Amino acid sequence: MSDQPSALSPGATSREPVQVGTALPADAVPDFRHLHAGHCESGVTASMFQNAGFPISEPMVFGVGGGVFFSHFSFVRVMGHPLTTFRSFPGNIFKNACSRLGVTYARETFRSPVTGMQRLDDLLAQGKRVGLQVNIYWLPYIPRPMRVHFNGHNLLVLEKRGVGADAIYIVSDPVMECLFQCPADALRRARFSGTHPLLPRGLLYYPTGFAAEPDLRVAVDTGLKQVCRHMLKIPSMLPWMGVQGIAHLGREIAAWPQRHGEDKAREWLAGVVRMQEEIGTGGAGFRFIYGAFLQQAGDALQWPELAAMAGPTTLVGDKWRVFALHASRLARGRRGRAAPADGAVSTTEEWAALRPLLEEIAAAERTLFSQLETVRAGRRLLGTG
Amino acid sequence: MKIQDVPQDPGACLAGHEKLNYAVDAQGRYVGVPTIGWEVETAATEVSTQVTIERITRAWDDARAGRTSPLGYHMAVVQLDAAQLATETGLWRWQVRRHLKPAVFEKLGAAHLARYADALGIPVETLRRVPDAPDTP
Numbered sequence: 001m002s003d004q005p006s007a008l009s010p011g012a013t014s015r016e017p018v019q020v021g022t023a024l025p026a027d028a029v030p031d032f033r034h035l036h037a038g039h040c041e042s043g044v045t046a047s048m049f050q051n052a053g054f055p056i057s058e059p060m061v062f063g064v065g066g067g068v069f070f071s072h073f074s075f076v077r078v079m080g081h082p083l084t085t086f087r088s089f090p091g092n093i094f095k096n097a098c099s100r101l102g103v104t105y106a107r108e109t110f111r112s113p114v115t116g117m118q119r120l121d122d123l124l125a126q127g128k129r130v131g132l133q134v135n136i137y138w139l140p141y142i143p144r145p146m147r148v149h150f151n152g153h154n155l156l157v158l159e160k161r162g163v164g165a166d167a168i169y170i171v172s173d174p175v176m177e178c179l180f181q182c183p184a185d186a187l188r189r190a191r192f193s194g195t196h197p198l199l200p201r202g203l204l205y206y207p208t209g210f211a212a213e214p215d216l217r218v219a220v221d222t223g224l225k226q227v228c229r230h231m232l233k234i235p236s237m238l239p240w241m242g243v244q245g246i247a248h249l250g251r252e253i254a255a256w257p258q259r260h261g262e263d264k265a266r267e268w269l270a271g272v273v274r275m276q277e278e279i280g281t282g283g284a285g286f287r288f289i290y291g292a293f294l295q296q297a298g299d300a301l302q303w304p305e306l307a308a309m310a311g312p313t314t315l316v317g318d319k320w321r322v323f324a325l326h327a328s329r330l331a332r333g334r335r336g337r338a339a340p341a342d343g344a345v346s347t348t349e350e351w352a353a354l355r356p357l358l359e360e361i362a363a364a365e366r367t368l369f370s371q372l373e374t375v376r377a378g379r380r381l382l383g384t385g
Numbered sequence: 386m387k388i389q390d391v392p393q394d395p396g397a398c399l400a401g402h403e404k405l406n407y408a409v410d411a412q413g414r415y416v417g418v419p420t421i422g423w424e425v426e427t428a429a430t431e432v433s434t435q436v437t438i439e440r441i442t443r444a445w446d447d448a449r450a451g452r453t454s455p456l457g458y459h460m461a462v463v464q465l466d467a468a469q470l471a472t473e474t475g476l477w478r479w480q481v482r483r484h485l486k487p488a489v490f491e492k493l494g495a496a497h498l499a500r501y502a503d504a505l506g507i508p509v510e511t512l513r514r515v516p517d518a519p520d521t522p
Contacts, residue, residue, distance in 0.1 A: 023402075036419065038405045059407070059415070079464070137464065138506070143400035144522045145430045149464060177403040177419060189506055193473065270432035277426040280404060282417075283386060288407035292415035314409055318386060328425040331432045 023141065024179040029158045029170055032129070036177045038282025038289045040154040041093045042067060043174025044131045047156055049103070051129065054210050056101070058174075060300075063293025064100050064219045065093035066226035068286055070365075071241040072249040079149055081271040084249065086285030088230070090133060090152030094205060096226070100219040102211025109201040113192040116202030117184070121160055123206065129172075130157045133200040135193035141173070141180035146278065151193060151200050160184075175280035220297045220306075224376050227290075231369045243366045250358030253327075257351050262333075265351070270331040273324050284317030284324075291317060294372075305375045312371065316364045323357045330354070387411075391418045396427035437464060438521045445519035454490030455515045456481075459505050462520050473504040 026034040032051055035058065037043025042062035049056050062068075069088045076083040087093075091107075098105045110116030123130050136142055136153035156172040158179070167184040182190075191202045234242040249272070256265035275285070282289035291313035298307025330350055386408045403419040410416060444461030447453045460470050467485065471478040476497075483489050484497070495509075502509045 036403070036405050036417070038407055038417065058417075080466075143398065143402065145398050145434050147522075148433075149469070175404055177405075186506075266432060267436050270429040273426060273429035274433065277423060278398065278430055283391075283406040283408070288386060288415070291409075292407045292417075295415050310409075310415065311413065314386065314413075321386060324425050324429075328428045332428045 022181055024170065024181060026178045028179050029172075032158055032172070034172050034179055035174050037174035037280075039067070039087075039280050039286065040173070040175050041090065041152075042097075042289070044154045044156050045094045045097050047172060047174055048129060048131060048207055049101075049210075052207060052210065054101075054103070057292075057296060059289050059292035060296055061097045062093060062286070062289050063227075063297060064223040065095075065097035066223045066230070067093045068227050068290045069230050069241075070243070070285075071245045072252065073240050074252050081268055082252070084272050084275050086276060086281060086287075090154075091203070094131070094154075096223070098207065100222050101216075102214040103207050104209040105205060105207045107203065107205040109203050110192075111201070113188050113202065116191060116204070117188055120157065120204055123204070124157065124160050128206050131155070131205045132157060132187075132191060133203040133205075134187075134190035135200065136190070138186050138190035138193060139173075139182060140186050141171075141176075141182060149193070150279070153190075157187075216297075217301055220301060221376065221379075224372060228369050228373045228376070231365065232373070243362050243369065246362035246365060247359050250355040250362070253358070254352045254355045257348065266331045266333055269327050273328050273331065276320060276324055284320040287313060287317035287320055303379060305378065309368075309372055309375060312364075312368050316361065316368055319357075319361050319364060323354070323361060326357060327354060388416065388418055391420050392423035392425075393420055394422050394424040394427065396422045396424065398422050398427045398430050434522050440464075441519050441521050445515065448515045451487055453485050454487045455513060456490055456501060457485045458515050458519070459501075459507060459512055463505050465505075470501075470504065474500045476500070 026036075035043055035047035035050060037046060037058045039058070039062065042058050042065065045065070046056060046058040046061040049061065065088075067087050069085065071083070071085050073083040094105070095107075097103070108119065110119065120130055120132075132155055133151070134153050134155060135149055135151045137147045137149045139147070139153070139155075156174070158170045158172055161168050161170065161181075165185065168181045169184065169187050171180050171182050171187075173180060191200060193200070231242045234244065236244065239245065239248045253265075253269060253272075256268060260268075277283065277285070282292075291310040294313055295307050295310035298304060298310070386406070388408045388410050391406050391408045399422050401421070403421055405417045406420050407415055408418045441458075441461045444453070444458045448455050448458035460466070465473065467481040468478050470476075471481045474481070484493060484501075498509050498512060502512045505512065
């Protein structure tokens with residue numbers, strides 16, 4: 001028996017001493033293939049489907065589930081930051097992917113943590129692998145810099161080992177490359193944390209049945225339709241959402257230093273970069289994973305025009321990466337240093353320079369999703385597939 | 386992004402773990418590529434971490450100097466403000482604010498202390514004290 005962090009071997013029993021919040025090899029649970037994914041929710045969903053014998057990739061789940069979106073709400077504060085998101089509302093990817101692929105599912109929330117934990121244990125005892133929506137802050141295996149109070153994180157629970165206060169759960173968190181052990185107490189806190197409007201209330205979910213032959217063409221088409229509508233068809237009186245939201249973010253950022261002071265502006269700008277890259281988006285705020293979806297869907301449906309849309313999507317993603325580079329540089333900036341002698345805000349031009357970058361991205365995404373709509377419409381008119 | 390352009394910058398952000406990016410190969414085919422991090426996102430995370438550290442240190446100073454109760458410090462460590470701690474504990478926001486006063490906190494009953502300790506994930510004895518050094522990320 002070793003004291004190594006990964007001491008729990010596949011054959012370990014619950015009597016062996018267990019290290020808190022430590023890593024396990026990806027193959028530590030027999031009959032389960034851990035999926036390393038770009039994003040938590042599409043990763044959990046794809047992992048559930050794959051391990052149930054339904055071969056579908058993470059990008060396909062993401063695209064069919066209509067995961068891509070953009071919104072920036074300057075008047076909604078999450079952990080003191082304006083809300084910026086590159087994806088649809090948590091929970092929607094799973095629900096949409098299931099209903100569009102003919103998968104039936106159960107989603108349960110709980111008033112009481114005790115009932116919620118008991119229900120999880122009961123399902124695990126039945127041999128089910130259960131998806132959870134949790135507050136990522138309370139997960140001890142997540143590296144500390146990434147632990148923020150975000151209630152929309154998803155993971156898959158594989159089994160419970162031990163009983164009572166010493167019990168641990170083996171979890172498959174798709175944004176990480178390996179399995180982890182999570183103490184029962186921490187998991188309870190993560191499931192029933194109440195610090196955010198997106199209260200998970202112990203939400204757990206799992207598929208209950210799979211269609212014999214899902215209609216992939218309709219599923220892909222519905223996913224495309226949803227994303228095009230949400231990105232392009234938001235009325236202009238709601239400037240915070242869709243492609244117009246990207247340009248809106250540019251205008252807001254340029255105004256932050258004057259309105260809120262440079263320190264606050266830097267903190268918020270760093271937050272935007274984190275939402276785009278660090279939290280698990282597959283890169284470029286989900287744009288690369290969406291490109292992978294277009295390619296895979298196009299190939300699977302013998303729809304070359306759709307597969308060809310992966311190219312422009314990659315280019316848009318690359319623009320987002322350039323934005324992240326500039327934004328991060330500016331955010332790091334000269335925090336805490338003395339203001340220039342003349343008292344003027346020295347970096348006004350630098351902040352203003354982010355605006356055309358985002359306006360260019362907004363225009364590029366408008367073109368991209370308009371083209372996607374055309375590709376969709378062309379397929380329908382031809383009546384093929 | 387091409388496979389060879391997927392950044393592999395070591396940094397504290399992922400603590401030696403890997404996450405997954407999607408990138409294209411020479412033929413333009415998308416594949417998943419594990420990455421240990423990107424200095425751009427590490428820098429952004431460091432900015433956020435720095436803000437958190439400053440907040441915790443300030444709360445620690447205040448609690449040590451007796452300007453706030455130990456609750457103020459422990460609340461800052463888990464990155465909650467009074468409003469968030471209120472939803473977490475099921476108390477009213479004004480109650481949490483009141484309990485930030487040292488005199489009020491001193492007289493707090495066992496039930497309230499247990500509620501705070503549970504929400505903050507620490508034992509009651511820890512909650513009543515301010516440590517010798519702030520616990521920062």
